[in-house]
Amino acid sequence: xxxxxxxKLTGLGLxxxxxxxxxxxxxxxxxxxxxxxxxxxxxxxxxxxxxTMFGTSLVYSIKYLTGNKPKNDIMASESVYNGIFFGIxxxxxxxxxxxxxxGDFWTNDPQLNGAAVSMMAYLAYxxxxxxxxxxxxxxxxxxxxxxxxxxxxxxxxxxxPRLADSSLHPGKGGNSxxxxxxxxxxxxxxxxxxxxxxxxxxxxxxxxxxxxxxxxNVN
Amino acid sequence: MKEIxxxxxxxxxxxxxxxxxxxxxxxxVVSTIFVVQLCIGRVIDENTWIALFWIILLxxxxxxxxxxxxxxxxxxxxxxxxxxxxxxxxxxKMIYNSILMLILGLLSLIVFIVFMGFPxxxxxxxxxxxxxxxxxxxxxxxxxxxxxxxxxxNAALMAILGFPVVVPLLLLLVNASRLSLKVMxxxxxxxxxxxxxxxIDVVVIVLAVILFPYLWRD
Numbered sequence: 497x498x499x500x501x502x503x504k505l506t507g508l509g510l511x512x513x514x515x516x517x518x519x520x521x522x523x524x525x526x527x528x529x530x531x532x533x534x535x536x537x538x539x540x541x542x543x544x545x546x547x548t549m550f551g552t553s554l555v556y557s558i559k560y561l562t563g564n565k566p567k568n569d570i571m572a573s574e575s576v577y578n579g580i581f582f583g584i585x586x587x588x589x590x591x592x593x594x595x596x597x598x599g600d601f602w603t604n605d606p607q608l609n610g611a612a613v614s615m616m617a618y619l620a621y622x623x624x625x626x627x628x629x630x631x632x633x634x635x636x637x638x639x640x641x642x643x644x645x646x647x648x649x650x651x652x653x654x655x656x657p658r659l660a661d662s663s664l665h666p667g668k669g670g671n672s673x674x675x676x677x678x679x680x681x682x683x684x685x686x687x688x689x690x691x692x693x694x695x696x697x698x699x700x701x702x703x704x705x706x707x708x709x710x711x712x713n714v715n
Numbered sequence: 716m717k718e719i720x721x722x723x724x725x726x727x728x729x730x731x732x733x734x735x736x737x738x739x740x741x742x743x744v745v746s747t748i749f750v751v752q753l754c755i756g757r758v759i760d761e762n763t764w765i766a767l768f769w770i771i772l773l774x775x776x777x778x779x780x781x782x783x784x785x786x787x788x789x790x791x792x793x794x795x796x797x798x799x800x801x802x803x804x805x806x807x808k809m810i811y812n813s814i815l816m817l818i819l820g821l822l823s824l825i826v827f828i829v830f831m832g833f834p835x836x837x838x839x840x841x842x843x844x845x846x847x848x849x850x851x852x853x854x855x856x857x858x859x860x861x862x863x864x865x866x867x868x869n870a871a872l873m874a875i876l877g878f879p880v881v882v883p884l885l886l887l888l889v890n891a892s893r894l895s896l897k898v899m900x901x902x903x904x905x906x907x908x909x910x911x912x913x914x915i916d917v918v919v920i921v922l923a924v925i926l927f928p929y930l931w932r933d
Contacts, residue, residue, distance in 0.1 A: 561929050617879035624876060627866040637865045640926045644858070644880065647918060651883050 504699050510692025514541075517685045524679055528597065529666060535593040537685055541693040542586030543611075547653075548694050549579030549701065550618070554646045557639035567709070569635035572642060574704040576621055582697060583615050598664060607665035610652030617645040718799035722807035723814075726783075730815070735782075737818070740775045744823040747771050748830045761834040765892045768827055769885060773852070775819055776881075780812050780856040781873045784864035796931065805861070805927040809920065812853035820849045837895040840905045844891035847912040848884060851919060855880045858923045861930050887911050 518537035526533060553575035560568040590608075591601045602608065624641055628634040657663055730737065751767060787795070795804055824845075856877055863872040891908040894900060 561926075613879050613882050620875045620879060624862070624866065624872060627872055633865060636929055637862055640929055641862050641876065643926060644922060647922065648879055648883065651915070656883065656886065 503695060507692050507695030507699060510688045511696060514685050514689030514692060518689070521681050521685060523682060532593055532597050533682075535589065536682070537689045539586060539589040539593060540686070541689045542582050542589060543653075544690045545693045545697040546579045546582040546586060547649075549575045549582060549697055550646055550649055552698075552701070553579065553642060557642040560635060560639045564632070564636075566631070566635065569639070570705055570708045570712075571701075572639060573625060574708060575701055576618055576642065578697060578701050578704060580615070580618050580622070581700075582693075583611070583618070587611065587615070603664055605664045607653075607657045607663050610656055614645075614649045614652045617648045621645055718803040719807045719810065722795075722799065722804065723811050726807070726811040737815075740779050740819055741822055741826075743778065744771060744775055744819075745826055747774075748823075748826055752830050757831055759832070761896050762893070764827075764831060764834055765889055765896075767831075768824075769888055769892070771827075772820055772823055773881065773885060775823060776816055776849075776852050776856055777873065777877060779815055779819060780853055781860050781863070781870070781877075783808050783812055783857055784860045785869055787864075792931075801928040801931040802924055804931065805857070805923055808861075809854045809857050809923065812857050813850045816849040816853040817846065820845065834896060836892070837897070837900050840891060840895035840900055840908070843909050844888060844895070844912060847909065847916055848888040848891075851884045851912060851916040852881055854916065854919045854923060855884065858919065858927070861927060865930060884912070884915055887915065 514537050518534050523531065523533050553572045556568045556572035556575065559565070560572060590611075594603065595601050621638060621641055625634055625638045628637060657665070748767075748771065755763075859877045859880055860873060863869050863876060866872055887908065891912065894904060894908060
């Protein structure tokens, strides 16, 4: 883990910048979406952070299976919990946006269903962990399941929405107008926002893992 | 190779002696379809037919496959562990479950046709999709049942873990069945949906072969 304060401050600074600039800049005028396109700076970043967290946990799960070190299991499980947190934030921000743009909190759409089912897969990971008592067995079984869950995540958020003929979701299947409309000013806010949220996600992960290790030492 | 043969044969012998899976699940399928027929009559609408067929087959698969690792006691597991490499154990279970699932699927298809009629499917798409779907579902559920058998409360965990794993397959299967309802299906569409199913099957089997040894040892 990286030491020092500088990267945490960078992350916070980027998020602060994206929140302020996200409200200030001029956005392109697009049909249906209009001003709600600003949600790109908040909602999409949550999914990027979640994807990074689940990817991190995949790496640590593979590390655990090859080395059987308990600290890798702690990192893998904490990144999953952290990723679930960001996923829920992504669902909430998306639902609020959908209420104003589509008129409903939820619609039957490949992208939304994929997000819901992959969240379920990771919630199942949490249930699986809590149902096994023996520590080494829990770590190994959940690492195996985690690799499956990541495959599902890639299929659901990466492959199926692109295969689908139509999706209401901006930027997906036959509805890609938003991404073309993403002009330079928006990119200058969007990319820093993504980087900022990913950094903060790692910060949260570091704190959670430390807490777990401390608790383990106390017990 | 020899161990795989022997293990598959053993599972079939056990099944033939007990007649648990085939009979119990067939009864389940028949009674479910009968209840559906009582509730809504003969379903003519094709979309409903497809949805009901796959839902019923999915739950039959859960029932049939979930016992594959649960029935093995700890001592028997140790016996297999000494007898055969882990990869042959998981492959034999997958082969057995796939064959069982295909038999169950065909039988329930027949029962379904008897009670509900048969929509005009394009068989060149429906049958390969059906076969690949049965193999994929049973492979994925075999792996899930191996994971679930390592924990305390099996049945609940099987449902929780299995559901997200089979949903992508189910989506592709329903799409393929819907596609095969069209009068003229372009060859490129057939290839696309079959290759999607095939890809998921391959991923599931490869992952299972790589990961199962970690589940198997104590």
